[in-house]
Amino acid sequence: MSYQHKDLNLTDPTRGSLHFVMYTELRMGLAFGALNAHVTFHPQQQTPLTREWVDRLERCEPNALHCSLVSAQQEIPALFHPCVEEDKESPSAFAGSGCECRRSFYDLEFGMPVVGEHYRTVSGNIDQWFYRTYAPLDLRPDDVFDRFIVDNGHFWVRTEKGLLSILPQQTALGYGVGYEGGGPHALAAYLSEVAATGGKNTAAGAPYEKADPGILAWTESPHRTTNELTLQDLKALRRG
Numbered sequence: 001m002s003y004q005h006k007d008l009n010l011t012d013p014t015r016g017s018l019h020f021v022m023y024t025e026l027r028m029g030l031a032f033g034a035l036n037a038h039v040t041f042h043p044q045q046q047t048p049l050t051r052e053w054v055d056r057l058e059r060c061e062p063n064a065l066h067c068s069l070v071s072a073q074q075e076i077p078a079l080f081h082p083c084v085e086e087d088k089e090s091p092s093a094f095a096g097s098g099c100e101c102r103r104s105f106y107d108l109e110f111g112m113p114v115v116g117e118h119y120r121t122v123s124g125n126i127d128q129w130f131y132r133t134y135a136p137l138d139l140r141p142d143d144v145f146d147r148f149i150v151d152n153g154h155f156w157v158r159t160e161k162g163l164l165s166i167l168p169q170q171t172a173l174g175y176g177v178g179y180e181g182g183g184p185h186a187l188a189a190y191l192s193e194v195a196a197t198g199g200k201n202t203a204a205g206a207p208y209e210k211a212d213p214g215i216l217a218w219t220e221s222p223h224r225t226t227n228e229l230t231l232q233d234l235k236a237l238r239r240g
């Protein structure tokens with residue numbers, strides 16, 4: 001099933017994975033994704049799973065979606081500047097070896113825009129990249145949900161074919177685990193809907209009341225014994 005919105009037909013039937021609406025308010029200088037949640041990978045959070053995802057990113061020319069992902073409008077020009085590694089005279093370079101460039105990518109599998117934020121000190125003792133992107137609103141029509149993974153503060157899905165996807169997530173429905181609050185509730189609602197439909201509905205935006213008590217107890221628990229749940233595990237957790 002594809003993500004549905006009551007007022008919009010968001011899915012291109014030939015590609016299935018577009019699912020993107022931009023919100024702009026020109027007077028205020030605002031431009032951002034209206035439905036898809038933001039996801040940021042800090043260097044300290046990057047794990048083998050993050051690297052698996054980063055490794056499939058393709059570098060591309062910046063477009064309007066990349067401009068919506070920089071953390072401040074003043075950073076937009078840096079999307080068009082070379083890295084110090086490519087040009088020591090770049091406007092984003094400083095002192096010939098420091099760098100604060102921005103780099104545009106897209107996710108080869110889901111087509112989502114990704115912005116890399118470079119931070120390199122002059123001495124090079126710190127040389128790291130942040131990555132900002134949007135979560136998809138759904139898996140693609142032919143993707144089959146296999147397992148859910150919690151990884152260092154990030155939430156992923158692995159499909160039956162082994163493909164890694166950021167967990168579909170709608171803006172304003174942030175996920176969390178290990179405490180009682182909105183984040184674990186939103187996550188439990190999403191996973192409950194996946195379990196209830198045997199993995200057929202993987203669209204983001206399940207309302208809180210969909211949260212199964214057994215799955216909610218798992219997402220709220222500070223004492224999880226695993227960070228991966230298969231579809232069978234999710235079904236077994238259900239109490240509703």
Ligand SMILES: [Zn+2]
Nearest residue numbers: 083099101118
């Ligand atoms: Zn750079």
